């Protein structure tokens with residue numbers, strides 16, 4: 001059986017835009033320039049969900065359509081998208097992310113303190129998951145003590161979707177209740193700002209708020225955890241490169257971009273054409289479903305020399321790991337900040353780790369990452385003998 005990367009290479013070799021009959025039939029856009037071209041003008045496509053003539057759900061950013069909830073702002077079109085996007089973008093701006101840095105530093109130190117004496121740990125669940133969940137919950141203004149409650153089911157959504165249902169349903173209920181509670185007793189966070197925006201009459205329903213918060217969690221947890229796990233795995237037997245990542249900020253930055261390109265945690269997402277238009281000279285008809293293959297674009301040899309090689313000094317590196325067009329990742333500043341904080345600290349404290357067991361996500365057409373990554377290492381010492389936080 002071909003690996004996903006081999007299938008993507010085959011698709012690229014067939015042409016920039018090809019048709020598949022799978023999942024009811026849809027286009028595959030696999031070349032770098034075709035992905036950018038196809039996503040440039042948002043009036044050509046929609047990400048909204050709808051009900052088809054046969055009563056089945058259609059549209060959205062996944063193929064097949066995920067019927068249960070709406071990822072926002074992802075599954076909305078302008079002009080509504082503008083309102084949704086703006087409502088979360090200011091919390092994820094470079095300045096906002098910069099202001100989170102001291103807390104992020106503390107969380108990283110503390111999470112590593114929790115595993116450093118053990119000698120064996122799962123990088124995904126004991127490092128990537130707590131750090132990404134804790135910082136995202138802080139941003140949202142949700143209790144950090146609840147991080148397991150949110151991170152577990154969201155990890156399952158990526159790692160074992162067939163088991164995720166009850167946990168995700170519980171999250172939906174909890175978020176709906178939290179919105180009511182915070183209307184009565186506001187605190188400080190993105191949730192409260194969304195509620196205040198609603199009170200200003202700016203077109204946010206309770207469901208919109210819930211869907212925006214949920215999308216920030218889904219966007220923010222496992223994508224970054226998967227990126228870091230992939231980088232840590234690749235680095236394990238490369239002491240000189242590890243040392244450079246600890247010491248050289250410029251190298252860390254270019255390595256961050258190259259790991260994004262190479263790993264591409266968001267493998268690909270979909271759109272529905274709203275009009276007849278062409279992508280790389282291929283005619284697309286209104287109503288057609290189109291799958292934009294971000295990882296394939298990032299591995300396109302016409303755009304990247306030797307794409308299958310990780311070149312941590314690759315420059316320029318015009319990857320589309322964060323997507324392209326209006327829905328381009330709104331959390332990219334935070335994703336980069338987390339990567340650039342975790343990787344040097346982890347490498348400088350866990351000196352000799354070896355990955356002894358790992359499991360990648362099984363369903364691979366939307367996300368790349370790890371269900372788990374078990375490593376062994378010589379136990380080290382904590383920075384804080386007494387924990388700074390009691391919720392990790």
Ligand code: HEM
Pocket residue numbers: 061072073074075085136215216217219220221223224227264265266269270294320321322323324326327328329330331332334335
């Ligand atoms: C390495 C980490 C990440 C990767 C690879 C990634 C990737 C992406 C991609 C490819 C898109 C475009 C989706 C599309 O084309 O339909 C996207 C959108 C989005 N991402 Fe990220 N993401 C990451 C981290 C984050 C973080 C940390 C957050 C929030 C804290 C976040 C929140 C979102 C949201 C809300 C959207 C929807 C934006 C819109 O529709 O306007 N992501 N992300």
